[in-house]
Amino acid sequence: MAGFEFDDSVFDDISNELEHFEVDCPECENSFEISINDIGESVTCPHCGLEILIQSES
Numbered sequence: 449m450a451g452f453e454f455d456d457s458v459f460d461d462i463s464n465e466l467e468h469f470e471v472d473c474p475e476c477e478n479s480f481e482i483s484i485n486d487i488g489e490s491v492t493c494p495h496c497g498l499e500i501l502i503q504s505e506s
C-alpha cells in the first residue's frame with residue numbers, strides 16, 4: 449500500500465464546505481478525486497488500482 453501525505457498548507461485554501469479534492473497517484477501520476485472523508489482511510493486509484501492510504505501530516 450502506498451501513502452499520500454498532505455501538507456497542512458493544502459488545507460489553508462479549502463473551506464469546510466469543500467468535500468472533494470484531487471490527489472495525484474504516486475504510482476501512475478494520474479489525478480483523481482477523493483472525499484475529504486477519505487483522509488485516514490485507504491482509497492483505490494481508478495486508473496491503476498493502487499491502494500493508497502490518505503493521511504494528513506497534522
Ligand SMILES: [Zn+2]
Pocket residue numbers: 473474475476477478493494495496497498
Ligand atoms: Zn494510479
